[in-house]
Amino acid sequence: MRDRAPGRILVVGTSVGGIRTGQALRAAGHTGEVVVVGAEDVTPYDKPPLSKQVLVGSQTAADISLLGPGGWSGDGLTPMTGRAAVRLDPVGKQVILADGEPVDYDAVVLATGAFPRSIPAPEGDLVCTVRELRDAAAIRERFSRGGPVVVVGSGFIGAEVASSARQLGLDATIVEALPEPFARVLGPDVGARISRLHADAGVTVLGSAAVARVESLADGTGVVHLADGRRLPAATVVVGIGVVPGTGWLEGSGLDLGFGVLTDEFCRASGAPDVYAVGDVARWLDVRSGEHRLVEHWTNAVEQANLVAHNLLHPDDLRPYVKAPYFWSDQHGLKIQMVGRIHPDDRVSFLRCTTTAGDKDVALYSRDGGFSAAVVLGWPRAVVACRQAWERGEDLAQITARLSALATATVPVPVG
Amino acid sequence: MQIKADVGKCQGYGNCVDLDPEHFDLDDDGVVVLLQPSVGEAELETSGAAVRSCPVQAIWLADDDA
Ligand SMILES: Cc1cc2nc3c(=O)[nH]c(=O)nc-3n(C[C@H](O)[C@H](O)[C@H](O)COP(=O)(O)OP(=O)(O)OC[C@H]3O[C@@H](n4cnc5c(N)ncnc54)[C@H](O)[C@@H]3O)c2cc1C
Numbered sequence A: 001m002r003d004r005a006p007g008r009i010l011v012v013g014t015s016v017g018g019i020r021t022g023q024a025l026r027a028a029g030h031t032g033e034v035v036v037v038g039a040e041d042v043t044p045y046d047k048p049p050l051s052k053q054v055l056v057g058s059q060t061a062a063d064i065s066l067l068g069p070g071g072w073s074g075d076g077l078t079p080m081t082g083r084a085a086v087r088l089d090p091v092g093k094q095v096i097l098a099d100g101e102p103v104d105y106d107a108v109v110l111a112t113g114a115f116p117r118s119i120p121a122p123e124g125d126l127v128c129t130v131r132e133l134r135d136a137a138a139i140r141e142r143f144s145r146g147g148p149v150v151v152v153g154s155g156f157i158g159a160e161v162a163s164s165a166r167q168l169g170l171d172a173t174i175v176e177a178l179p180e181p182f183a184r185v186l187g188p189d190v191g192a193r194i195s196r197l198h199a200d201a202g203v204t205v206l207g208s209a210a211v212a213r214v215e216s217l218a219d220g221t222g223v224v225h226l227a228d229g230r231r232l233p234a235a236t237v238v239v240g241i242g243v244v245p246g247t248g249w250l251e252g253s254g255l256d257l258g259f260g261v262l263t264d265e266f267c268r269a270s271g272a273p274d275v276y277a278v279g280d281v282a283r284w285l286d287v288r289s290g291e292h293r294l295v296e297h298w299t300n301a302v303e304q305a306n307l308v309a310h311n312l313l314h315p316d317d318l319r320p321y322v323k324a325p326y327f328w329s330d331q332h333g334l335k336i337q338m339v340g341r342i343h344p345d346d347r348v349s350f351l352r353c354t355t356t357a358g359d360k361d362v363a364l365y366s367r368d369g370g371f372s373a374a375v376v377l378g379w380p381r382a383v384v385a386c387r388q389a390w391e392r393g394e395d396l397a398q399i400t401a402r403l404s405a406l407a408t409a410t411v412p413v414p415v416g
Numbered sequence B: 001m002q003i004k005a006d007v008g009k010c011q012g013y014g015n016c017v018d019l020d021p022e023h024f025d026l027d028d029d030g031v032v033v034l035l036q037p038s039v040g041e042a043e044l045e046t047s048g049a050a051v052r053s054c055p056v057q058a059i060w061l062a063d064d065d066a
């Protein structure tokens, strides 16, 4: 059967999910128009460096562009940037922009990502979040005036900000409301290991440290008041307590929303035809578990961009999204890479593997002999093996054998 | 087409290997290794996806005579 490719494809969102979708459509030979709408009025840029290289100044906006060397036209994309989409009309097949202009589509890809959560903050820019280029620029400017820096939340972005602050020679403290920092994502054992990494790098890591309020002082600095009465002076407060999917503009559109745009396994939105969603905004059906999942990682956005480009152009050969969840984080010179999905009741075992590049540690998470997840410290080769094993549904014994094959020696080490 | 790599830029994120293990691998230091630099017409979609999946643009496709 001949594929019926839609004529005009509209992409909403100019970050990695949106831009890679447009580029993948072109690479796959789509000849119709690809229009990309974006709220921000800047050249599309990549986000992972915002809490790392951009904060320390080793990369600038020019280094983190998502477009190819030929820019928008070289990539074959028609930009409509600096204007947010405010409404989706799936019946009239239009997206309405903030200035009222309607944009017609044959198919639309929603890639509006997520927005950071924050805490009640005083007037001014003492309390920051980091999601956009301008956020990173503002934090960098504040950092140039000196520390101390208080990071609220022990998620990855906060941890990276603390690492960047230390790299700049600033005092940094991470405050986490839960008793065990880093445990929410990594579990308590690996969390303790990462806490130690930060402590060794001079970061003060406080658990059971809920923020009561932030006070701003006349000189532009402030004080973070903890619920237990402790007071932490802060020249800058960076909040990293998670994100909320960018679905506000889709309320009332008829799409099924539920902390994200609900989609089927092919990333097609439920509730309206010819609407797709990718990246941090998409809550897609995971056929392995039968549950809807939202993954806020870079690679997930790119893989879904490729998938949706394929599915748009080949409606008779739809591919489901089945990749292993994967992300990396760079903290204090250590590459932390995680594959899979951690369950609260997983067992964790640590393996120390001897390689030609030194000893490397891998934490394996398992349940009933099944392989749920791995956290790999500074050994990218092992990550490739973990991703393949996870996608093939291999068990703990099989992934352990794969890792042993990559190392000259493998020994279990105490957890934590 | 030919795959080119700037190994100094590679950060070992491994996305290229995950998508296109025929052309890419990682060494023990976590640096990309090109197993096979030339990309035939039929492999272009896969290798192109691998290139776009590199978070630091350490790999790219160039014309054969480039
Ligand atoms: C500081 C930071 C560091 C990170 N580091 C890592 C890392 O090391 N490893 C990793 O795996 N992941 C990392 N991530 C996560 C990764 O960057 C995200 O998963 C990825 O950016 C998701 O891409 P996206 O395109 O789905 O959404 P987003 O990047 O959130 O982009 C959404 C886009 O949509 C636009 N938009 C939103 N609403 C509208 C609207 N109504 N109309 C028009 N445009 C709109 C926004 O302006 C933005 O351009 C990091 C994220 C941040 C913020």
Ligand code: SF4
Binding pocket: B009, B010, B011, B012, B013, B014, B015, B016, B017, B024, B026, B031, B032, B053, B054, B055, B056, B057, B058, B059
């Ligand atoms: S995707 Fe890029 S950074 Fe990652 S291993 Fe391949 S070349 Fe290196």
